[in-house]
Amino acid sequence: MSTATAQKKGFGATLWDYLTTVDHKKIAILYLVAGGIFFLAGGLEAMLIRIQLAVPDNDFVSAGLYNQLITMHGTTMIFLAAMPLIFALMNIAVPLQIGARDVAFPFLNSLGFWLFFFGGVLLNVSWFTGGAPDAGWTAYAPLSTTSPGHGVDYYVMGLQISGAGTLIGGINFLVTIVNMRAPGMTYMRMPLFTWTAFVTSVLILFAFPALTVGLFLMMFDRMFGANFFDPQMGGNHVIWEHLFWIFGHPEVYILVLPIFGLFSDIISTFSKKRLFGYSAMVFAVVLIGFLGFMVWAHHMFTTGLGPVANSIFAIATMAIAVPTGIKIFNWIFTMWGGSIRMTTPMLWTVAFIPSFTLGGFGGVMLAAAAADYQYHDTYFVVAHFHYVIVGGVVFGVFAGLHYWWPKFFGTMLSEKLGKLAFWPFFVGFHLTFFIQHFLGLMGMPRRYWKFLPNQDLDLGNLVSTIGAFLMAIGAVIFLINVIVTSVKGEKVSGDPWDGRTLEWSIPSPPPFYNFTQTPLVRGLDPLWIEKRQGNGKMTPAEPLGDIHMPNNSFIPFVMSLGLFIAGFGFIYQVDDKNWLIVGIAGMLITLGSMFVRSVKDDLGYHIHKEDLEKGAGSE
Amino acid sequence: MSSDQLQRLKPGQSPHEPEKATLEGKNKFLGFWFFLGGETVLFASLFGTYLALNGPESNTSGPGPAELFGLELVFIMTVILLTSSLTSVYAIYHMKNLDFGKMQLWLGITVALGLTFLGLEIYEFYEYIMHEEHTFTSDAFGSAFYALVGFHGGHVLFGLLWIVTLMVRNSKRGLNLYNAPKYYIASLYWHFIDVVWVFIFTVVYLMGKLGG
Numbered sequence: 001m002s003t004a005t006a007q008k009k010g011f012g013a014t015l016w017d018y019l020t021t022v023d024h025k026k027i028a029i030l031y032l033v034a035g036g037i038f039f040l041a042g043g044l045e046a047m048l049i050r051i052q053l054a055v056p057d058n059d060f061v062s063a064g065l066y067n068q069l070i071t072m073h074g075t076t077m078i079f080l081a082a083m084p085l086i087f088a089l090m091n092i093a094v095p096l097q098i099g100a101r102d103v104a105f106p107f108l109n110s111l112g113f114w115l116f117f118f119g120g121v122l123l124n125v126s127w128f129t130g131g132a133p134d135a136g137w138t139a140y141a142p143l144s145t146t147s148p149g150h151g152v153d154y155y156v157m158g159l160q161i162s163g164a165g166t167l168i169g170g171i172n173f174l175v176t177i178v179n180m181r182a183p184g185m186t187y188m189r190m191p192l193f194t195w196t197a198f199v200t201s202v203l204i205l206f207a208f209p210a211l212t213v214g215l216f217l218m219m220f221d222r223m224f225g226a227n228f229f230d231p232q233m234g235g236n237h238v239i240w241e242h243l244f245w246i247f248g249h250p251e252v253y254i255l256v257l258p259i260f261g262l263f264s265d266i267i268s269t270f271s272k273k274r275l276f277g278y279s280a281m282v283f284a285v286v287l288i289g290f291l292g293f294m295v296w297a298h299h300m301f302t303t304g305l306g307p308v309a310n311s312i313f314a315i316a317t318m319a320i321a322v323p324t325g326i327k328i329f330n331w332i333f334t335m336w337g338g339s340i341r342m343t344t345p346m347l348w349t350v351a352f353i354p355s356f357t358l359g360g361f362g363g364v365m366l367a368a369a370a371a372d373y374q375y376h377d378t379y380f381v382v383a384h385f386h387y388v389i390v391g392g393v394v395f396g397v398f399a400g401l402h403y404w405w406p407k408f409f410g411t412m413l414s415e416k417l418g419k420l421a422f423w424p425f426f427v428g429f430h431l432t433f434f435i436q437h438f439l440g441l442m443g444m445p446r447r448y449w450k451f452l453p454n455q456d457l458d459l460g461n462l463v464s465t466i467g468a469f470l471m472a473i474g475a476v477i478f479l480i481n482v483i484v485t486s487v488k489g490e491k492v493s494g495d496p497w498d499g500r501t502l503e504w505s506i507p508s509p510p511p512f513y514n515f516t517q518t519p520l521v522r523g524l525d526p527l528w529i530e531k532r533q534g535n536g537k538m539t540p541a542e543p544l545g546d547i548h549m550p551n552n553s554f555i556p557f558v559m560s561l562g563l564f565i566a567g568f569g570f571i572y573q574v575d576d577k578n579w580l581i582v583g584i585a586g587m588l589i590t591l592g593s594m595f596v597r598s599v600k601d602d603l604g605y606h607i608h609k610e611d612l613e614k615g616a617g618s619e
Numbered sequence: 620m621s622s623d624q625l626q627r628l629k630p631g632q633s634p635h636e637p638e639k640a641t642l643e644g645k646n647k648f649l650g651f652w653f654f655l656g657g658e659t660v661l662f663a664s665l666f667g668t669y670l671a672l673n674g675p676e677s678n679t680s681g682p683g684p685a686e687l688f689g690l691e692l693v694f695i696m697t698v699i700l701l702t703s704s705l706t707s708v709y710a711i712y713h714m715k716n717l718d719f720g721k722m723q724l725w726l727g728i729t730v731a732l733g734l735t736f737l738g739l740e741i742y743e744f745y746e747y748i749m750h751e752e753h754t755f756t757s758d759a760f761g762s763a764f765y766a767l768v769g770f771h772g773g774h775v776l777f778g779l780l781w782i783v784t785l786m787v788r789n790s791k792r793g794l795n796l797y798n799a800p801k802y803y804i805a806s807l808y809w810h811f812i813d814v815v816w817v818f819i820f821t822v823v824y825l826m827g828k829l830g831g
Contacts, residue, residue: 104646105646171650171653171654172650175650175653179645180646205657209660210660213661213664213668216766220755220766221762225756226756227756227759227761228759233758233759234677234679234758235672235762236671236759239667239671239672243667243668595784598788599784599788601625601797
């Protein structure tokens with residue numbers, strides 16, 4: 001559990017433990033570490049981009065490398081940093097918030113992580129094998145289908161593997177939330193974070209298969225001679241745009257919805273008030289999730305779908321501003337009259353509201369299809385999506401990590417360093433991206449390697465680069481905070497924030513079976529109800545008894561490793577058909593481990609009542 | 620609970636729905652339905668791609684749908700696959716009565732029908748490739764056709780491997796609460812494959828014949 005036990009166990013045993021774990025809290029830590037490393041890689045790529053654009057006509061990186069940097073920055077940040085960090089938060093919090101001992105499918109939880117991880121590693125191997133993908137994170141055909149080298153092949157295989165992991169994770173959370181809630185935890189008593197995790201999982205389930213198909217078609221075109229996107233052979237490259245955005249638009253809601261829920265929980269906790277308009281908030285989340293599937297073509301206004309299609313998608317897009325507005329006002333009304341504590345999570349949350357609203361304004365402007373012809377592919381778009389993704393998701397991840405750090409590691413991140421990290425990041429963020437709106441309106445196109453001097457773009461780009469360095473400083477201070485906190489290792493209580501929901505009713509970090517006895521939920525904010533009307537402790541819903549736990553397994557790792565190996569085989573069989581052997585061998589490893597999983601009984605084990613009474617697992 | 624799950628269930632015993640008698644079973648049942656929802660989007664995307672690429676402008680070489688498809692073979696394949704869905708229903712009916720032997724028998728018939736279907740599909744593809752110059756790489760129509768129908772064929776193959784694995788693995792120990800959900804979701808998968816085929820038969824073959 002804690003670092004103390006880990007040290008006692010020795011490094012090898014701990015490593016083996018993490019390679020085979022099916023415990024949602026350890027998988028959350030794996031997601032956090034892997035996502036954090038990819039976040040740093042993506043951040044490094046962003047810094048190189050900003051250095052290149054700091055001054056006009058710069059030759060800091062070559063044009064080809066610049067294309068690789070922008071592609072990998074976007075792809076890494078969306079798929080390998082934001083997604084896993086969201087999954088880290090969902091894994092640590094959702095089972096605890098609904099009073100469950102684990103997720104519905106612990107084995108699949110582990111498989112989902114390892115698939116994501118090997119997919120991400122595969123994508124990044126491309127840096128060392130002759131060049132990363134360079135067709136933009138959207139990989140539009142025919143640019144992507146005609147890109148020389150193997151960069152885009154890595155993009156296709158890496159995202160295919162990690163996408164499968166995400167889909168598995170989504171199904172797992174859906175079943176967990178439907179089937180594993182504690183007695184009394186009705187749908188309308190679930191914390192907002194759990195609600196948003198639920199809606200996000202629905203979006204994952206219905207959005208990711210479109211990407212799967214798009215990537216398959218791209219793979220067939222690039223590696224197996226198919227003609228889906230080649231007009232000369234009767235193909236149509238708009239199909240890729242549709243498939244990509246049918247996935248890609250819901251994807252941004254997949255990222256931001258859990259953050260909405262997290263902020264709702266944080267605002268309610270640190271304002272000491274029940275969330276204002278709980279049912280309206282739930283309704284708004286579901287509506288955003290629904291509308292999120294109706295708007296993908298707003299990324300394609302200039303593709304030439306025609307005025308009718310553009311108008312319909314423009315109106316649908318603007319309609320999303322309504323439920324989002326409901327949420328913004330409800331957050332403000334929750335704070336209004338509350339006794340507010342400006343802790344670090346709350347600071348990120350309060351900063352998020354105006355930042356994200358600005359991003360939303362940009363979104364409504366872009367939704368006006370006629371005006372979008374002016375904004376399309378300019379820095380205005382870059383400014384908009386960084387306002388919603390950084391101002392929403394990244395702020396949210398920082399807030400969530402500070403908030404749930406005790407549940408991850410049993411320690412508290414330093415409040416002082418936390419606030420010290422916040423200010424440079426917050427100021428740097430607005431410095432970097434606010435001015436990009438104007439650069440875009442002045443006509444600076446996105447994805448260009450360099451800009452010319454004396455076109456009124458010099459100052460704006462320099463300011464933007466300075467802002468990026470401030471953000472980097474903020475991120476480094478956060479890292480220092482993590483190190484300092486781990487070295488100090490001061491244990492905290494189960495409820496350091498005076499929380500309202502179930503995760504605060506158990507120790508930090510929780511024992512591996514989470515709840516010794518499943519709690520009985522009497523209403524929304526169950527722990528708060530017990531604090532106000534009861535003895536401050538959850539009433540158990542069952543007598544003390546044996547607890548059934550799943551077995552650890554190494555199979556998820558092997559299964560994902562097989563696909564990782566197969567990925568190389570498929571990429572390089574283009575040059576030499578002998579590589580197909582590697583591809584088939586990899587697939588056989590994966591199918592073989594699926595077979596083993598199928599035929600070997602895995603019944604789990606029991607922690608006995610007597611051991612629980614002696615305090616097993618709780619140290 | 621755990622090792623009790625391995626106790627052999629015999630006809631006349633309870634529970635009537637062994638696939639949903641345990642929490643694990645309930646989770647599998649629900650999770651698999653969600654998975655099929657995702658699979659629906661996957662096939663919908665493939666159908667969309669096919670519908671965008673089955674016109675004359677995508678058919679730059681080789682015969683078009685109307686000349687290519689022969690409805691006789693496809694009709695026989697459809698009847699075989701639909702029958703296999705019915706036989707898998709019988710298998711699950713016997714599972715609910717906890718009659719393991721009859722369940723295995725009907726699953727065996729299902730597998731035989733599935734294999735026949737797959738054999739006929741391979742024969743169909745072989746004819747197209749060898750005698751009709753309609754291949755995966757000949758034009759966009761070819762790519763879209765093999766992607767959609769081939770994905771379905773791949774699902775049939777996976778389903779067969781899955782059901783056979785289950786039948787062999789449990790042949791000696793019979794039905795219990797641990798493997799009942801596995802049988803049940805395998806049959807759900809089999810029905811799903813059938814439903815997709817009904818759409819392929821309609822959209823690809825019938826509409827292809829008419830469209831010419």
